[in-house]
Amino acid sequence: MVKVKVEFMGGLDVIFNKQRMHQVLIDGGEVTIKDLIDYIVAEMISNKNDIGVFVENGTIRPGILTLINDADWELEGGEEYVLEDGDIISFTSTLHGG
Amino acid sequence: MSFVPPSDPVNRAKKIKVSQLCEICHCRKALIRRPKNLQRICKLCFFHVFETEIHNTIVCANLFQKGEKVAVGASGGKDSTVLAYVLKLLNDRYNYGIHIVLLSIDEGIVGYRDDSLATVKRNQVQYDLPLEIVSYRDLYDWTMDEIVACAGVRSSCTYCGVFRRQALDRGAAKLGISHVVTGHNADDMAETVLMNIFRGDVARLEKSTAIITQSSGSPIKRSKPFKYSYQKEIVLYAHYKKLDYFSTECSYAPEAFRGTARELMKNLELIRPSCIIDIIHSGENLILKPKKSSKNELRSASEQQPVEVRSDGSVKLQRNTTAGFIDGGKCERCGYLSSNRICKACILLEGLEKNRAKVSLEKDTSVAGAARLTRALERLSF
Numbered sequence: 001m002v003k004v005k006v007e008f009m010g011g012l013d014v015i016f017n018k019q020r021m022h023q024v025l026i027d028g029g030e031v032t033i034k035d036l037i038d039y040i041v042a043e044m045i046s047n048k049n050d051i052g053v054f055v056e057n058g059t060i061r062p063g064i065l066t067l068i069n070d071a072d073w074e075l076e077g078g079e080e081y082v083l084e085d086g087d088i089i090s091f092t093s094t095l096h097g098g
Numbered sequence: 099m100s101f102v103p104p105s106d107p108v109n110r111a112k113k114i115k116v117s118q119l120c121e122i123c124h125c126r127k128a129l130i131r132r133p134k135n136l137q138r139i140c141k142l143c144f145f146h147v148f149e150t151e152i153h154n155t156i157v158c159a160n161l162f163q164k165g166e167k168v169a170v171g172a173s174g175g176k177d178s179t180v181l182a183y184v185l186k187l188l189n190d191r192y193n194y195g196i197h198i199v200l201l202s203i204d205e206g207i208v209g210y211r212d213d214s215l216a217t218v219k220r221n222q223v224q225y226d227l228p229l230e231i232v233s234y235r236d237l238y239d240w241t242m243d244e245i246v247a248c249a250g251v252r253s254s255c256t257y258c259g260v261f262r263r264q265a266l267d268r269g270a271a272k273l274g275i276s277h278v279v280t281g282h283n284a285d286d287m288a289e290t291v292l293m294n295i296f297r298g299d300v301a302r303l304e305k306s307t308a309i310i311t312q313s314s315g316s317p318i319k320r321s322k323p324f325k326y327s328y329q330k331e332i333v334l335y336a337h338y339k340k341l342d343y344f345s346t347e348c349s350y351a352p353e354a355f356r357g358t359a360r361e362l363m364k365n366l367e368l369i370r371p372s373c374i375i376d377i378i379h380s381g382e383n384l385i386l387k388p389k390k391s392s393k394n395e396l397r398s399a400s401e402q403q404p405v406e407v408r409s410d411g412s413v414k415l416q417r418n419t420t421a422g423f424i425d426g427g428k429c430e431r432c433g434y435l436s437s438n439r440i441c442k443a444c445i446l447l448e449g450l451e452k453n454r455a456k457v458s459l460e461k462d463t464s465v466a467g468a469a470r471l472t473r474a475l476e477r478l479s480f
Contacts, residue, residue: 005105007104007105009104009337009345010176010333010345011345011346011347014346020102021105062364062365062367062368063364065330065333065334065337067337069107069109069110069111070106070107070129070141070337070338071127071128071129071130072129072130072131074131075118075128075129075130075131075138084109086108086109087107087109088105088106088107088108088109090104090105090337092333092337093345094176094329094330094332094333095347095360095364
């Protein structure tokens, strides 16, 4: 079981009941970011029509910035990164107007 | 609504491999992979390269003169917030000697602009910069909400775009400022280049990558210091610096065509991150073939041109077509810069006013909308 903090920013909080910060508990031995994304899609998006705002073709939608402890997830192994207790995962949309 | 900064990480990497180190300073863990060149760099080096690139853009294009007053078109969104912050920082660091003012437009969109203006007001305090707000209500006697109620959601961007362009100029003129900087970034510019290609709009294509735009006869020039800054890096910068910005999409329908171009570019960026800067580079190097020989022009000038009769019975003035678009004309009604007898904003307002008159008759209110608007426009003096 792993306990992480998930943050939705840049307007993404709209599809999570306007709540920006979430504590997430996921069961399992090695939990990866991929598992976290599946969990978010299955359990946390209140309106299923909004799923396309967050994921596209099975992964995070292009234009959403994913950070693991403030580091670009591409540098941490992307979807294969194994979560640790206390990690902060943030998703920030860059798609809104300037 | 107050500002809550993003949380700081509590977990620190225990052991860092050499391959994880920043490629610039080689001493801290890399956190970012730059989309431009795929370089892996740390937070502090990122701040340095991001700011220095903007400084280089400003110096190379000779954007600012010492003592110049500059208005930052501030919407409260990420781009303009980062722009105001970085400009102030660079102005202090490199001593440009410019005076920065925040200039905001209040379109009158409840639930969107009122919240973003609250952000701008906080920015004003955070960065200690003067702020001026110009509203559609004061300038045109209409808010965007009323316009949408009257003309429908589909054309909202047309109205808003035409009005905002004028409003920024008028706001700047009111403050005695002749230079407006906007937060348009590399993604926006590449998007515009693509859209102009898709539409075959060659005339705009050549101009779309210019860093400074100014119509001749207009006292106000506009510039885009973020021309080469990626949207992703701007958002990262705001994130790491914990800048207070507003991020909600406008409540009215976004322009469908631009949305599709943006989607296409985001997908391209995934495969080849440098494509955004490459599109701008391509755009910059496209030069239009000069227009055909003067023979055709002579012939067309001698031919009888069809006369355009407008809906109000006025006639379009004949002019020398060889000169093409003529800059420097003035709108007969509001005095704003226009290539036609009456500027686009006044034409749109006229259309709106006709609708409003009908509505008020049905509700039997004695307010004569047209007269009120004329009076409001008469009162304007800049």
